[in-house]
Amino acid sequence: MQQISINANxxxxxxxxxxxxxxxxxxxxxPISFMPGYPDLxxxxxxxxxxxxxxxxxxxxxxIEDVVFPLQLNSQLMIAVPTLQKVRAxxxxxxxxxxxxxxxHANAGMRVFSQSLASSxxxxxxxxxxxxxxxxxxxxxxxxHIERNVMFRIGRSNGGDSSVPANFDIYADxxxxxxxxxxxxxxxxxxxxxxxxxxxxxxxxxxxxxxGTPAQFYSMYEKIARKIKSIDPSAKxxxxxxxNGDDGSGPYTRGLVNYCRNNGVPLDFLSWHYYAQNSSDPRxxxxxxxxxxxxxxxxxxxxxxxxxxxxxxxxxxSAVTASAVQSAENAAYITAxxxxxxxxxxxxxxxxxxxAGFLGLFNDAPNPRDPSSKAFCTYAAQAFGLYKQMFGTxxxxxxxxxxxxxxxxxxxxxxxxxNVLVSNFTPDLRLAAGAKTPSGGLNQQHYVxxxxxxxxxxDDWSIEHWFGGSKPSLLRQTQYHPPSHDAHQDAPETDExxxxxxxxKPPLDxxxxxxxxxxAVNDGIVLNVSGLPTFTPRLEVRRIVQGGxxxxxxxxxxxxxxxxxxxxxNITIYDPLAVPYTVTHYSIIW
Numbered sequence: 001m002q003q004i005s006i007n008a009n010x011x012x013x014x015x016x017x018x019x020x021x022x023x024x025x026x027x028x029x030x031p032i033s034f035m036p037g038y039p040d041l042x043x044x045x046x047x048x049x050x051x052x053x054x055x056x057x058x059x060x061x062x063x064i065e066d067v068v069f070p071l072q073l074n075s076q077l078m079i080a081v082p083t084l085q086k087v088r089a090x091x092x093x094x095x096x097x098x099x100x101x102x103x104x105h106a107n108a109g110m111r112v113f114s115q116s117l118a119s120s121x122x123x124x125x126x127x128x129x130x131x132x133x134x135x136x137x138x139x140x141x142x143x144x145h146i147e148r149n150v151m152f153r154i155g156r157s158n159g160g161d162s163s164v165p166a167n168f169d170i171y172a173d174x175x176x177x178x179x180x181x182x183x184x185x186x187x188x189x190x191x192x193x194x195x196x197x198x199x200x201x202x203x204x205x206x207x208x209x210x211x212g213t214p215a216q217f218y219s220m221y222e223k224i225a226r227k228i229k230s231i232d233p234s235a236k237x238x239x240x241x242x243x244n245g246d247d248g249s250g251p252y253t254r255g256l257v258n259y260c261r262n263n264g265v266p267l268d269f270l271s272w273h274y275y276a277q278n279s280s281d282p283r284x285x286x287x288x289x290x291x292x293x294x295x296x297x298x299x300x301x302x303x304x305x306x307x308x309x310x311x312x313x314x315x316x317x318s319a320v321t322a323s324a325v326q327s328a329e330n331a332a333y334i335t336a337x338x339x340x341x342x343x344x345x346x347x348x349x350x351x352x353x354x355x356a357g358f359l360g361l362f363n364d365a366p367n368p369r370d371p372s373s374k375a376f377c378t379y380a381a382q383a384f385g386l387y388k389q390m391f392g393t394x395x396x397x398x399x400x401x402x403x404x405x406x407x408x409x410x411x412x413x414x415x416x417x418x419n420v421l422v423s424n425f426t427p428d429l430r431l432a433a434g435a436k437t438p439s440g441g442l443n444q445q446h447y448v449x450x451x452x453x454x455x456x457x458x459d460d461w462s463i464e465h466w467f468g469g470s471k472p473s474l475l476r477q478t479q480y481h482p483p484s485h486d487a488h489q490d491a492p493e494t495d496e497x498x499x500x501x502x503x504x505k506p507p508l509d510x511x512x513x514x515x516x517x518x519x520a521v522n523d524g525i526v527l528n529v530s531g532l533p534t535f536t537p538r539l540e541v542r543r544i545v546q547g548g549x550x551x552x553x554x555x556x557x558x559x560x561x562x563x564x565x566x567x568x569x570n571i572t573i574y575d576p577l578a579v580p581y582t583v584t585h586y587s588i589i590w
Contacts, residue, residue, distance in 0.1 A: 001576070002525045004400060006411045008418050009531040012396040016342045020394045021412055024341045025387055026052030026151075027354025027361070028310060032133045033465065034058045035077075035096060036457075037449035038356050043141045045354065047553040048361070048381055049388030051146050053134055054309055054350040056153040056202060057357070059093060060100025061130040061468075064154065064174050065107055067161035068097040072208075075317035076158045076358045080445035089450035096454055097157060099472045100126035103174050110166035118170045119177065128189045129468030131182060135192050151197040151309070151350070152182065153241070154224060156209055164212035165220065172223040176231050184232040194232075199271050199309060200224050200239035204252050214251035218259045225266045238269030241309050245272035246284060248291030261299040269347070270296055273310035280313055280432035282336035282425065283403055286344035293345035305347040311337065312352050312359055313432050319442055320434045325359050326378035327438035328546035329431055329581040334383040335423035335544075336408040342396065351384075356446040365443040367550045375550035378443070382544050385553035386421060386585045393419040406520050406580065411529075418529055420586040424578055426520045439546050524576035527586060532569040534590040539564050539573065544583040 013019040030053060031045040055062040057076070070090040081089045098104075102122055109118025135148050154175055165171040175198075181188045182195040200221050204210035210217065217240065225237045242252040253272065260267040274288045285308075292306045313333045314321050324330060334351070341349055356362040361381040367373050377385075393414035402409060408423040430436035454472050457463065463471055541562050542555045549556060563574040571588060578584045 001523050001574070002402060002405055002407050002521045004402070004407070004409055004422070004525055004527045006397055006399055006418075006420065006527070006529045007531045008397065008413055008529055008533075010398045011413075012398040016396045017347075019396055021390045021396060022342050022346070023051065024338065024346060024349040025049060025384055026054060026348060026350040027352075028054045028056045028350050029353040029355035029357055029360065030055065030058050030061075030130055030134055031148075031355070032130055034061075034130075034355065034357070035093070035448055036462075036466065038446050039362070041355055041362060042138050044362060044377060044381065044553070045148075046137070046142050046144060046146055048377070048384035049144075049146065049391065050148065050354060050384070052149050052151065052348065052350065053354070054151040054153060054199070055131070056309075057157045057353065058130060059097040059157045061127045062152060063097070063101040063157055063160070064103055064171070064178070065156065065161070065165075066098040066101035066104050067107060067156060068094045068159045069161070070094040070159075073159040077448055079317055079319060079322055079358055080447035081450065085450040089448045092450055092454065093448055094159065096466070096472070097159070099123075099454060100467060102127055102178065106171070106174055107166065110170045113167055113170070115170050115173055119174060122177070123470060124181065124189065125468035125470035126466075127178075127468070128191070129464075131195065132189065132191045147193075149193075149197075150195050151199055152178070152195045153199045153202055153309075155201045158208075160209070162207060162209055162211045164210070164216055168220045168223045171220065172227040175224050176227040179228050179231045179235060183235050196234075197236045197238075197269070198228050199241055200237065202241040203243040203273065204240050205247070205250060206243040214255055217252065218256065221256065222259075222263065222265045229266050236268035236305075237266050238271055238304070238307070241271045241273060243273050245274035245288040245308065246291065248295060253292060254295045257295045257299045257301065261301070267301055267304055269305035269307050270301075271307045271309040273352075274308055275310070275312055275315040276333070277314040277316055277432040278429075280333065280427040280429055282333060282340045282408065285311070285337055285340045285346070289341070289345040306345055308341075308346055308349040310352040311349060314434060315352075315359070316434045317358065318434045320437055322358060322445055323438055323441075323443040324431050324434065324436065326361070326363060326380050326443055327431075327440070328379040328544050328548070328583075329428065329438065331379040331383040331544045332423045332425035332581045332583050334380055335387065335421060335583045336403070336425040338383075338387050339408040339410040339421065339423060340403070342410055362446075363443045364446045368440060368547050369549040370551065373551070377550055377553050379544050379546070379548070379550070382550070382553060382555055383583055386542065386544065386555075386583060389554075389585060389587070390419055390421060393417055407525065416590055418532070418588045420527060420529070420588070422525060422527070422578060422584045422586070424521055424525075424580050424582050426580050520580055522579055524574075524578045527573040527575065528570065529573075529588055530570045532571065532588065532590065535566065535569060536590075537566075537571055538589045539571070540587040540589065541575070542585045542587075543577065546581065
């Protein structure tokens with residue numbers, strides 16, 4: 001059994017944010033249903049403690065331009081759609097995305113160098129609604145009074161055009177109008193507080209969102225960043241959301257930072273992504289963070305933040321990976337990553353994704369402990385729920401570094417408790433590569449309601465909920481003809497596991513990294529906590545394990561199988577159940 005010793009009187013000032021638990025549990029997506037077929041998740045977001053939301057891949061809201069192509073939507077939202085509905089569903093997603101973008105004439109105006117045309121008849125209602133509802137946070141569902149903040153991603157959703165905007169000055173002006181509305185003068189949109197973070201673009205190194213040169217990107221970034229600061233000097237601007245977060249010398253990381261330094265361009269944060277499909281090793285998170293922190297510091301941006309705006313164990317598109325990321329095994333990876341981030345140079349992080357979309361935290365599957373009822377969440381969501389408990393004991397305590405033995409430990413002290421969060425995670429490339437079906441089988445996922453037709457969405461609730469009260473207009477002028485049955489023969493093919501042959505992101509490396517030299521801990525842990533202010537603490541144990549109850553975000557308290565021994569102001573906990581791919585939360589209360 002792995003020995004873990006913690007002193008309740010030994011703070012870890014060098015960890016977290018100034019010795020406090022980091023607020024790194026942000027997500028991509030929105031708590032509001034982003035499309036027919038997907039649920040509202042206000043209550044769930046509150047219960048797992050989501051206070052930071054990156055507006056990306058909401059498909060329309062937050063998108064400057066109305067560019068998206070059905071044939072490029074064969075991954076992501078299409079994974080769970082039945083094969084014979086894929087073509088129709090892709091057409092619907094493209095149509096609703098276009099109809100909810102902010103500037104319907106942006107591209108036409110940029111092509112003819114007309115700012116007035118590009119900004120004509122803006123469609124603010126959907127973005128107003130989604131930001132307002134995300135920030136307002138329904139009081140009846142928010143007993144903890146969580147205040148949500150939004151990062152506005154400037155660019156395009158999945159499936160959008162990858163070409164370079166035709167006119168950077170006009171594009172920057174369009175962004176400036178959004179900054180005026182959501183940051184400088186929020187009375188225009190009715191949102192309760194300003195959007196502070198403005199992230200310029202997403203994954204320019206990938207080819208799916210940008211096909212221009214680095215020099216073109218620097219020029220665009222400069223114009224947008226200067227425009228944002230001219231309208232709201234207090235706004236935080238950064239980029240570029242690079243896909244390869246472990247590339248420390250690339251043109252969109254070091255190159256961008258150096259360009260900003262050499263030209264006096266604003267850079268309040270550097271954003272990057274990290275998906276672990278080539279290693280499944282949480283320790284590489286720390287490597288990415290160190291590389292990007294080094295880039296900032298070397299260029300003199302010592303106060304700029306290093307923000308991971310997307311992360312997960314895999315980005316690969318298949319029915320297997322959609323379920324794998326919701327498994328207890330990935331819950332252990334998520335928790336190990338949270339712990340690693342608290343001990344490394346990550347300032348903020350946004351999981352991809354937090355809603356019921358592809359790779360999300362929620363699905364439509366039954367509770368494994370009560371198949372007659374739906375699961376409230378997934379094991380991955382429970383990992384967020386247990387991490388939220390650490391904010392109740394915010395002063396971090398010194399913990400041993402045991403990741404070489406597959407054990408990750410985070411401990412914190414509050415006014416009446418010490419909380420210890422432990423993940424037992426062994427890297428497994430099969431999980432990250434979509435080659436391992438979780439032991440519970442494939443989960444039933446939510447998917448696009450392809451029975452809806454855009455021109456037929458005319459009831460008040462739907463218009464308010466998905467369009468912010470602005471009636472959809474894109475297809476009202478022409479009749480929509482759904483594809484014939486024969487047309488479905490051209491639908492993207494899937495393998496026998498439901499895997500789409502096109503991955504949502506290519507591999508970060510040309511070959512998988514070798515499995516790290518670790519020692520799996522198969523017989524549990526012995527946890528000793530000394531220096532408690534009482535001789536008679538109360539112990540509560542919660543555990544995430546495959547097959548466990550998913551009826552609530554927090555696993556139930558269950559001390560069964562755990563032996564606690566008390567010796568003065570010390571407690572020693574013998575836990576043989578903290579085996580691989582479990583997450584355990586020990587709360588020692590006085």
